[in-house]
Amino acid sequence: MKVETLELRNYRNYEELNIQFDSGKNILYGNNAQGKTNILEAVYMCSMAKSHRGTKDRDIIRFNENEAHLKLVVSKRDVPYRIDMHLKKSKAKGIAINGIPIKKISELFGIINVIFFSPEDLSIIKNGPSERRRFVDMELCQIDRVYLHNLANYNKIVNQRNKLLKELSFQFDKSLYDTLDVWDMQLADYGNKIIKRREQFIIEMNEIIIHIHKKLTGGKELIHIKYEPDVRGENIEREIQLSRERDIRYKTTGRGPHRDDLGFYLEEIDLRKFGSQGQQRTAALSLKLSEIELVKKIIKDNPILLLDDVMSELDSSRQNYLIESINDTQTILTCTGLDELIENRINVNRIYKIVNGTANLYEIGKEQQ
Numbered sequence: 001m002k003v004e005t006l007e008l009r010n011y012r013n014y015e016e017l018n019i020q021f022d023s024g025k026n027i028l029y030g031n032n033a034q035g036k037t038n039i040l041e042a043v044y045m046c047s048m049a050k051s052h053r054g055t056k057d058r059d060i061i062r063f064n065e066n067e068a069h070l071k072l073v074v075s076k077r078d079v080p081y082r083i084d085m086h087l088k089k090s091k092a093k094g095i096a097i098n099g100i101p102i103k104k105i106s107e108l109f110g111i112i113n114v115i116f117f118s119p120e121d122l123s124i125i126k127n128g129p130s131e132r133r134r135f136v137d138m139e140l141c142q143i144d145r146v147y148l149h150n151l152a153n154y155n156k157i158v159n160q161r162n163k164l165l166k167e168l169s170f171q172f173d174k175s176l177y178d179t180l181d182v183w184d185m186q187l188a189d190y191g192n193k194i195i196k197r198r199e200q201f202i203i204e205m206n207e208i209i210i211h212i213h214k215k216l217t218g219g220k221e222l223i224h225i226k227y228e229p230d231v232r233g234e235n236i237e238r239e240i241q242l243s244r245e246r247d248i249r250y251k252t253t254g255r256g257p258h259r260d261d262l263g264f265y266l267e268e269i270d271l272r273k274f275g276s277q278g279q280q281r282t283a284a285l286s287l288k289l290s291e292i293e294l295v296k297k298i299i300k301d302n303p304i305l306l307l308d309d310v311m312s313e314l315d316s317s318r319q320n321y322l323i324e325s326i327n328d329t330q331t332i333l334t335c336t337g338l339d340e341l342i343e344n345r346i347n348v349n350r351i352y353k354i355v356n357g358t359a360n361l362y363e364i365g366k367e368q369q
Contacts, residue, residue: 001113001301002330003043004080007071010062011087012038013357024349026332029362034354036334040116040306043332046072046083047112047304048138049095049105058089066090074112077301081111106148113142113295113303117288119313124287125271125280129261136198136262139291143298147197154190157183158253166251180244187256188237194257195233202227202262204297209290216282216321221266223283230259285318289325307333 008017013035028036041060044052051060061068068087073080086094095102102108124131141148161183168176202225213223231239239255247254264271264283271283295303305326311319312335323346338351351362 001074001076001299001304003112003304003332004073004075005071006039006042006046006073007069008039008042009069010065011042011068011070012060012062014038015062015357017357017359019352019359020350021330021332022349023330025347026330027338027348027351028332028334028354028359029336029338029351030354031336035357036354037308039354039359040308040332040334042070043072043304043306044114044116046070046085047108047114047142049085049093049108052116052118057087057093061087061089072112074304076111083108083111106145106152109141109148110143110145113299113301114306115288115292115295115303116306116308117310118308119310121288122281122284122310122313124284125264125275126277129259132262133258133260135287135291136201139295140197140201143295144197147194150190150193150197154187154194154257157187157190158256158258161187161253162251165247165253168248169251184237184240184244187240187253191231191236191257192233195229195236195260198229198257198260199227204294205287205290208293208297209286212289212293212325213283213286216286216318221279221282223271223286224265225287226263226265228261228263230257230261231255281313282318285314285322289322292326292329302329305329305331307331309334309336311335 002023003021005018005020007019008014011017017039019039028039030036041051041053045060066089070083070085070087072083072085074083075081082098084096084099088094095105095108097108097111124135137151141151161180164176164180164183167173206225209223209225213221236256240253243255264275264287266275266279269275271280275283292303292305310322311333314322352359353362
């Protein structure tokens with residue numbers, strides 16, 4: 001799997017962009033706030049239909065413009081796919097695959113498998129449970145359409161139930177209250193399926209991460225991930241019902257998979273609470289590298305790796321390990337300078353210098369307009 005070309009119009013700070021990528025290592029370098037990350041974001045958008053930053057579509061459109069266009073051409077097992085995306089300030093986005101408009105955004109998932117790695121990901125261990133849940137959900141949604149379907153339905157039911165809880169908190173209505181039984185039953189059904197798939201995902205991740213983390217730490221540390229569901233599948237409906245009065249009081253659904261967490265442990269030490277910054281960052285790197293290997297195993301192909309200024313956050317030994325681990329993976333990498341890459345003898349296939357919304361092909365010692 002590889003990205004061939006990306007075209008942007010009125011996207012962020014790009015009035016027009018047409019960029020070609022090599023199947024190996026592609027470097028986007030330049031000063032901060034020039035538009036490097038915007039290119040990675042656009043590739044991610046064409047895979048997941050939303051920004052990795054959580055930005056609303058209307059805020060992605062170039063200032064003083066009403067629409068933005070993205071076109072990504074990707075090759076998957078030698079079969080070309082063209083993703084066209086049309087962002088509008090006042091309407092829902094339009095997406096077409098090979099010229100055919102899609103009705104549901106979920107139809108886009110799985111065509112392109114991308115893994116986004118930014119400095120913020122190095123804090124996933126010490127940050128809150130929502131980021132760890134997001135990591136699981138974003139990966140599973142790319143590789144498992146059934147999970148995507150179940151999660152989408154679960155989230156809809158949670159939202160509907162929360163609206164009902166708000167109504168009941170302002171004015172109790174017996175007929176409305178009785179409908180909670182229906183919502184709770186559906187919530188338990190979809191929640192159970194989500195829990196089972198997350199459990200399987202963590203088992204698969206543990207089989208990989210233990211070996212990667214050993215290598216990263218010179219065999220000194222033995223890591224394992226623990227799935228920590230808010231409620232066990234067989235108890236989910238009962239627990240939701242038991243918290244019903246509390247839910248009405250707080251106007252939100254307090255129990256279920258949307259409250260799950262992941263624990264990271266060295267033996268019995270909880271890295272979230274007691275790990276040093278170095279241990280937490282090493283565990284986060286192990287997690288991202290494990291994600292790459294698991295995706296390869298499942299899709300029988302290499303995902304596309306987007307590295308947003310991660311190298312500057314890693315010491316030389318971890319930089320080298322990361323580069324060695326992705327030798328066979330198409331990578332688009334942003335950085336502020338080339339010196340560090342050259343010093344570490346990273347094999348670079350194509351370099352672009354990004355300046356104020358322009359991308360100029362660059363050769364060491366020679367710039368090409």
